[in-house]
Amino acid sequence: MDKKLKNKGKVCVTGASGFVASWLVKRLLSSGYFVVGTVRDPGDAKKLEHLWGLEGAKERLKLFKADLMEEGSFDEAIMGCEGVFHTASPVVGISSNPKIEILEPAVKGTLNVLESCKKNPSLRRVVLTSSSSTVRIRMDIDPNVPLDESVWSSTEVCEHFQVWYALSKIQAEKVAWEFCKENNIDLVTVLPAFVIGPSLPPNLCSTASDVLGLFKGETRKFEFHGRMGYIHIDDIALCHILVYEHKEAHGRYLCSSTVMEHYELASFLASRYPSYPIPRSFTKLDRPSYTYNTSKIESLGFKFKTMEEMFDDCLNSLIMQGHL
Ligand SMILES: NC(=O)c1ccc[n+]([C@@H]2O[C@H](COP(=O)([O-])OP(=O)(O)OC[C@H]3O[C@@H](n4cnc5c(N)ncnc54)[C@H](OP(=O)(O)O)[C@@H]3O)[C@@H](O)[C@H]2O)c1
Incomplete structure (x- = not known):
């Protein structure tokens, strides 16, 4: 271990090879943690190459096989860890069998x-990656009152519009709160907005490929997203670590920088990156407008990166990885 790094102890990251989790693993390693990651297939060298290439990985990263649908699957990985970052969950927009593919695994x-x-007797705190979709999907939003962590999305609205991903995140976060209360586990949840930034995994996840689509001139996915908060991938990794390390952190933390309509985002991108065919014509959706109150995470000293930083970093990485 680099002599300048303080040993911060052992933590587990579930779904370690994912878009958000890989960046979290990178940040945990660079700040001195020993990281136990869970993946579905530790033998898939191609899918895990980016993790083994991280600084400190050879000395302080260990990968275990675990599947969300197998009872006891996470026992070995989690035993002895002081912290658990539970990020693994299906991130799927469209599904023919949402119960099996999205809701149950979540x-x-x-x-x-x-x-x-x-x-695990060594456990100090669990940090669960939830989503801003657990607060913003409601019909009764007052546009003059910013949404914060005290609000939950409506499960009825999610069911009605078949927003299964959001429903899975609401149900998963709610059962986590119940379970942790009953079993005296210290839980903190992080509610990221739409995550933007470089992808460490070479195969783009669902949200990163939506962003790629926008740079290629596709409208369909972003039309569906509508109004959205955005956050830099490095910020979301740092927010996870901040709420894990900060003794006073408690409850839910909404993490978002700027909130924009999809057509405002397209217009921002088109003027910043004029050489790309960013679409200009979008249907305006009849959905309630909202803003976020993120003062809770900011009160821990956090400052979000800008849209310019998010998309500059994202675009550079899409070019470097040959997607554009
Ligand atoms: N990206 C965003 O904009 C965003 C915004 C808010 C919240 N989040 C949350 O952030 C977390 C990570 O999402 P992401 O964007 O990084 O997507 P991702 O790259 O698709 O990561 C999802 C991870 O979950 C794992 N997973 C799915 N089903 C599993 C199962 N049955 N057993 C074990 N692992 C399973 C995947 O493993 P495999 O690699 O083996 O498939 C993958 O590592 C999720 O909880 C998501 O809800 C993401």
């Missing part, structure tokens, strides 16, 4: 991970 998977946490 909810049962969260309970499986927490059951393993319960068995």
